[in-house]
Structures are given as structure tokens and as C-alpha cells.
Amino acid sequence: MITVLLPLLFAAVASPADPRPSDPILRALVEGEAAQAQGDSASLGRKARMLSVLGAAPVRGQEDLAALWRRQAQGVGATVDMPPFRGRALGPAYRRGSLVPGGSMTMRQLFLGGQRAQIMVAPVGEGSGHLSIRVEGAQGETLCQKAVGGPQADCAWMPLFTDRYSIVIENVGEASASFYLLVR
Incomplete structure (x- = not known):
């Protein structure tokens, strides 16, 4: 029994790591940029919402990607729900x-x-x-x-x-x- 399961265990350990960032905000940014490049408006809208829900905001002088991606997705007919406002003063x-x-x-x-x-x-x-x-x-x-x-x-x-x-x-x-x- 062990000789049958041992190769499966090594295969699971040797599997490649997820190439995407583990942080949810960084993941949303990287995946949103990929969706924008591919013209995937539904995914772009989801990533815009995710940035808003996570409270991410651009550093002063940078474009608000959540707002930009929301406009782009809605401009081609995708539905993007706005997250509820919770009054967060500072966030990432x-x-x-x-x-x-x-x-x-x-x-x-x-x-x-x-x-x-x-x-x-x-x-x-x-x-x-x-x-x-x-x-x-x-x-x-x-x-x-x-x-x-x-x-x-x-x-x-x-x-x-x-x-x-x-x-x-x-x-x-x-x-x-x-x-x-x-x-x-």
C-alpha cells in the first residue's frame, strides 16, 4: 500500500507552485492587468470590484485602477456591482x-x-x-x-x-x- 501511495505523495510535493502572488490585492492587480490585455471585460469587472472590496487605493499621483477597470468593463456591457461603502479611512x-x-x-x-x-x-x-x-x-x-x-x-x-x-x-x-x- 505504501509503495502505491509514495509516488503520489512525491508528485504532490513536486508540483509547481502557484505563479500568482499570494496577496489578494497584488493578485487582483496582476490578474486585472492580464484581463485588460486580453479584453476580458467580465474578469476585468470582477478584479475592479475586488480592489474596491479590499480597500486598495492608488498612491497619490497614480491612476485608480479599480475605477478605470470598472469604466472599461461597463463600457462594453459588463455588469460591475459597487461594493458597499464602509467608511474605511486608510487602507492598503x-x-x-x-x-x-x-x-x-x-x-x-x-x-x-x-x-x-x-x-x-x-x-x-x-x-x-x-x-x-x-x-x-x-x-x-x-x-x-x-x-x-x-x-x-x-x-x-x-x-x-x-x-x-x-x-x-x-x-x-x-x-x-x-x-x-x-x-x-
């Missing part, structure tokens, strides 16, 4: 970015003391370059540094005091790279 913020080979982007973000801080990056599309993420404290000390391999990379910590932190994303590859950055 996302940003779409692109870096040329050797390029970097730095963003300063305020995090509250005593509340968990989390930053995630998910590569988008083909030719994702070689992205890395680094989080630096107010005095320039590195709190987290990771390569963005696989569907997403996460940096999380608990700030002792309310302070501004630097988020640095770099492309050390030889191809341009697009990504979504999510700040919680």
Missing part, C-alpha cells in the same frame, strides 16, 4: 511602476509606531528584469532587503516609533521591468 495603497535596466525608484512612506508595516512587490508581464526591494529606516539602516523572485516579495516589520521609511526598488537586470508595489 498600491502603485504601478516600471524600471529600465539599472534603474531604481525610492519612495518615502510614513508608518505608525506599534502597527505592523508591510510592503510587497509583484513583477508584471514578461521580461520582469531582476527586481529587488530594500526598506531603510530614518537613519539609513537596512530593515529588509530581498530579491523579487517568484510571484511576490514581502518585507514586514513592527515600527517602534512613528517615522518615515524609504522603500527602494531596483532593477539590476538587463531588461526593463514592470511591477506593482503594495504598502499596508
Whole structure:
């Protein structure tokens, strides 16, 4: 009996990991962009609703993808229900970015003391370059540094005091790279 089940167990363990980001907001962003590229208005509408339900909002200066995708889906006849308004003051913020080979982007973000801080990056599309993420404290000390391999990379910590932190994303590859950055 064990000799029959053993190959099945190894097959289950060796199966490839899900190539999509595990975070629901990053997954909605990546899948929404794919639906937009494929012209799948029904899926695009579902991803717009998902972003709204999860409370994701764009970083200042970035386009609100939930609103854009909702308009695009409704423009071709798809029905997109609006989520109920629950009065959430602050929620996760996302940003779409692109870096040329050797390029970097730095963003300063305020995090509250005593509340968990989390930053995630998910590569988008083909030719994702070689992205890395680094989080630096107010005095320039590195709190987290990771390569963005696989569907997403996460940096999380608990700030002792309310302070501004630097988020640095770099492309050390030889191809341009697009990504979504999510700040919680």
C-alpha cells in the first residue's frame, strides 16, 4: 500500500507552485492587468470590484485602477456591482511602476509606531528584469532587503516609533521591468 501511495505523495510535493502572488490585492492587480490585455471585460469587472472590496487605493499621483477597470468593463456591457461603502479611512495603497535596466525608484512612506508595516512587490508581464526591494529606516539602516523572485516579495516589520521609511526598488537586470508595489 505504501509503495502505491509514495509516488503520489512525491508528485504532490513536486508540483509547481502557484505563479500568482499570494496577496489578494497584488493578485487582483496582476490578474486585472492580464484581463485588460486580453479584453476580458467580465474578469476585468470582477478584479475592479475586488480592489474596491479590499480597500486598495492608488498612491497619490497614480491612476485608480479599480475605477478605470470598472469604466472599461461597463463600457462594453459588463455588469460591475459597487461594493458597499464602509467608511474605511486608510487602507492598503498600491502603485504601478516600471524600471529600465539599472534603474531604481525610492519612495518615502510614513508608518505608525506599534502597527505592523508591510510592503510587497509583484513583477508584471514578461521580461520582469531582476527586481529587488530594500526598506531603510530614518537613519539609513537596512530593515529588509530581498530579491523579487517568484510571484511576490514581502518585507514586514513592527515600527517602534512613528517615522518615515524609504522603500527602494531596483532593477539590476538587463531588461526593463514592470511591477506593482503594495504598502499596508
